Amino acid sequence: MIWRRLLAALPSVAGIIVVTFVLTRALPGDPAAYFAGPAASREAVEEIRAKLGLDRSLSEQFLLYLGDLARGDLGTSLTTGQPVLSDLEVRLPASLELTMAALAFAIAVALPLGILAARHPGSWIDHLTRLIITAGVSLPVFFTGLILVYIFYYLLGWVPAPLGRLDAFSAPPPPVTRFFLIDSLLAGDIALFRAALAQLALPALTLGLFALAPIARMTRASMLGILSSDFIRTARTAGLAPRTVLVTYALRNALLPVVTLLGMVFSFLLGANVVVEKVFAWPGIGSYALEALIASNYAPVQGFVLMMALLYVGLNLLIDILYSLIDARMRIEA
Amino acid sequence: MSVDITASGTPTWRRPPGIARRVRYVLTENPVTLGAFGLLLLFVVLAAVGPWIVPYDPLATNAARTLKPPSAAHWFGTDQVGRDIFSRVIVATRLDLAISLSAVALSFAFGSLAGACAGFYGGWSERLVSRLVDTIMAYPLFVLAMGIVAALGNTVTNIVYATAIINFPFYARMARAEVNVRREAGFVEAARLAGNSGARVLAVHIFPNCLPPMMVQVSLNLGWAILNAATLSFIGLGVRPPTPEWGIMVADGAAFIISGEWWVASLPGLALMLAVFCFNLLGDGLRDLIDPRRRT
Numbered sequence: 001m002i003w004r005r006l007l008a009a010l011p012s013v014a015g016i017i018v019v020t021f022v023l024t025r026a027l028p029g030d031p032a033a034y035f036a037g038p039a040a041s042r043e044a045v046e047e048i049r050a051k052l053g054l055d056r057s058l059s060e061q062f063l064l065y066l067g068d069l070a071r072g073d074l075g076t077s078l079t080t081g082q083p084v085l086s087d088l089e090v091r092l093p094a095s096l097e098l099t100m101a102a103l104a105f106a107i108a109v110a111l112p113l114g115i116l117a118a119r120h121p122g123s124w125i126d127h128l129t130r131l132i133i134t135a136g137v138s139l140p141v142f143f144t145g146l147i148l149v150y151i152f153y154y155l156l157g158w159v160p161a162p163l164g165r166l167d168a169f170s171a172p173p174p175p176v177t178r179f180f181l182i183d184s185l186l187a188g189d190i191a192l193f194r195a196a197l198a199q200l201a202l203p204a205l206t207l208g209l210f211a212l213a214p215i216a217r218m219t220r221a222s223m224l225g226i227l228s229s230d231f232i233r234t235a236r237t238a239g240l241a242p243r244t245v246l247v248t249y250a251l252r253n254a255l256l257p258v259v260t261l262l263g264m265v266f267s268f269l270l271g272a273n274v275v276v277e278k279v280f281a282w283p284g285i286g287s288y289a290l291e292a293l294i295a296s297n298y299a300p301v302q303g304f305v306l307m308m309a310l311l312y313v314g315l316n317l318l319i320d321i322l323y324s325l326i327d328a329r330m331r332i333e334a
Numbered sequence: 335m336s337v338d339i340t341a342s343g344t345p346t347w348r349r350p351p352g353i354a355r356r357v358r359y360v361l362t363e364n365p366v367t368l369g370a371f372g373l374l375l376l377f378v379v380l381a382a383v384g385p386w387i388v389p390y391d392p393l394a395t396n397a398a399r400t401l402k403p404p405s406a407a408h409w410f411g412t413d414q415v416g417r418d419i420f421s422r423v424i425v426a427t428r429l430d431l432a433i434s435l436s437a438v439a440l441s442f443a444f445g446s447l448a449g450a451c452a453g454f455y456g457g458w459s460e461r462l463v464s465r466l467v468d469t470i471m472a473y474p475l476f477v478l479a480m481g482i483v484a485a486l487g488n489t490v491t492n493i494v495y496a497t498a499i500i501n502f503p504f505y506a507r508m509a510r511a512e513v514n515v516r517r518e519a520g521f522v523e524a525a526r527l528a529g530n531s532g533a534r535v536l537a538v539h540i541f542p543n544c545l546p547p548m549m550v551q552v553s554l555n556l557g558w559a560i561l562n563a564a565t566l567s568f569i570g571l572g573v574r575p576p577t578p579e580w581g582i583m584v585a586d587g588a589a590f591i592i593s594g595e596w597w598v599a600s601l602p603g604l605a606l607m608l609a610v611f612c613f614n615l616l617g618d619g620l621r622d623l624i625d626p627r628r629r630t
Contacts, residue, residue: 015469023485138611140561142568142584143603146591154594161592271476278569279588290569293484301484308477 005320009313016309017069020302021062074306075299077292084303088285092307093178094165095284098276099269101181101200102207106265110212111258114219115251118227129216136213141272145206145279152202160198162280170195203280210272211265218261222254256327263312263319270308367619373612381428390418392425392578401595411597413586419597422578423605429579430609433490434559437497438552444498445505446541446548452506453513454536463510467503475500479562483571493572497559508551512544550621557613564606580606 040048049055053064068075074084117129152159160167165180173183173192180196226232227250235245274286281287285304292300362368385392390408396416404411410419452463470478482496513536516522525539526532564581567573573582580602587599 012468012472015465016472019469020481023481134611134614138557138607138614140564140568140581140584140603140606140610142565142588143600143607146584146588146599146603150591150594150596150600154592267474268476270474274476274480275565275569289480293480294570301481305473305477305481309473312474313472
């Protein structure tokens with residue numbers, strides 16, 4: 001069954017590769033002229049153009065690109081001089097650490113909130129949940145981020161300055177997973193762990209608040225629907241403990257649409273990541289792509305969009321699998 | 335706008351009451367919707383007459399009054415080159431609303447046309463549309479918008495196109511589903527038997543009945559479109575300084591947050607938040623009226 005889903009994802013991957021190629025080749029500005037510098041002669045510009053393969057036809061460039069992709073070669077960033085793949089390798093964990101911390105926070109808060117709101121409709125917790133939901137979908141991510149920086153850094157002084165993954169006095173832990181929180185624990189350096197956590201707290205909170213609203217909304221709506229259904233009434237009349245009814249009977253069924261929604265939430269998180277990385281000077285792939293965009297530097301932008309899209313396709317696959325684990329009906333059909 | 339919504343929301347089983355009565359019904363049903371509608375009117379008025387009623391020229395700098403906190407003379411304070419933030423926030427309303435309105439109008443027009451054809455005719459048009467929608471949805475949408483703006487060039491028009499493209503799938507899917515369930519309905523058969531051509535049945539008999547749920551989508555989408563456009567300009571794509579625009583003003587003020595000058599970034603951000611909030615509340619209110627079962 002997993003293989004069938006993998007096959008079904010192939011057309012999307014093909015579409016992504018074509019669209020990404022077309023998009024980046026349409027970037028305005030001439031990278032050859034950009035890298036030759038303003039003082040370069042025409043011949044020098046042409047030489048660089050030939051070296052970059054930009055003098056060939058578009059279809060030839062596409063075939064070359066496919067060949068490079070197959071070898072795992074995403075090209076070389078013209079600004080850092082490094083292969084894009086190794087740049088992304090260094091920066092992707094920073095983005096992933098941030099996104100996962102945010103998602104974990106959002107789920108940990110949104111699920112109980114949604115369940116409680118559905119359990120006691122019309123109570124204060126229900127109203128609070130609805131307020132958070134409406135505010136969450138209306139608040140621009142960068143706005144939340146800046147307000148949090150103002151409160152927790154400027155007014156209260158609880159967190160360090162919003163400048164990257166570690167303050168200037170700490171050296172990063174020896175890279176194992178490149179997740180600073182995990183690596184510092186592996187190295188047994190508790191002080192470093194706390195420093196990394198302090199830097200991560202605000203950006204993760206910002207991103208988490210953004211993801212919280214749709215999850216809480218869906219949990220509440222789906223729990224409300226399930227709690228009023230016949231089989232829950234039957235379970236209650238049969239004298240099952242309220243906790244068993246709520247968790248084993250209601251929650252398990254109510255989680256299905258929530259899991260489906262997680263894919264959409266992750267798509268928005270990946271986009272919002274770019275913004276949060278800019279606000280907090282977080283050295284992830286979002287800020288890397290932004291810098292490249294401004295220099296009309298093909299390869300990193302292409303690599304970034306491709307990486308994001310593939311990550312998203314992979315995640316949707318994972319959600320499909322998770323879904324079939326929760327929903328017994330899917331397993332029987334397959 | 336709301337006149338259109340209620341006019342198209344005509345229930346098919348009775349004679350429609352007057353337009354004024356229907357508007358009143360929509361607004362008085364829920365006080366929150368009424369409040370949101372009032373807020374929308376305020377934004378529309380500001381967008382229309384903003385440039386003529388603001389106290390200062392939104393582009394005029396004043397080296398003697400830089401980074402002043404809000405006061406009686408400058409209600410929202412001044413920015414790093416002494417421009418009046420209140421005037422800039424008001425003037426920006428027009429640009430922000432114009433971007434999101436035109437983007438949503440574009441994706442509504444093309445999305446509902448493509449979706450309606452796919453749902454009505456099926457066959458190759460359906461395969462083409464769903465392939466297109468799948469390709470767009472395979473991307474994280476904001477990342478795709480970034481890529482499009484970068485590829486087409488860094489202009490306001492291209493922000494509109496990018497926002498329209500990432501909204502397209504929602505309208506196409508919705509129109510396809512709504513048309514599809516009505517394709518075999520009794521009134522459609524009757525219209526066919528009366529000698530109407532396929533295209534005419536679709537345009538005159540089916541499509542108007544699909545409008546109510548689509549209008550709810552429009553209202554919810556407008557908020558999202560504003561947010562998207564402002565976020566693109568926040569990261570430096572699209573609108574360029576010194577043009578007053580909410581996203582770019584927040585980006586300008588971001589550097590001053592850590593030194594405590596909160597008003598430069600937060601007040602334009604608040605205006606943006608209010609606009610998005612307003613469209614979301616309106617959308618929720620409309621949805622409650624059209625489909626009470628999904629009331630939240």
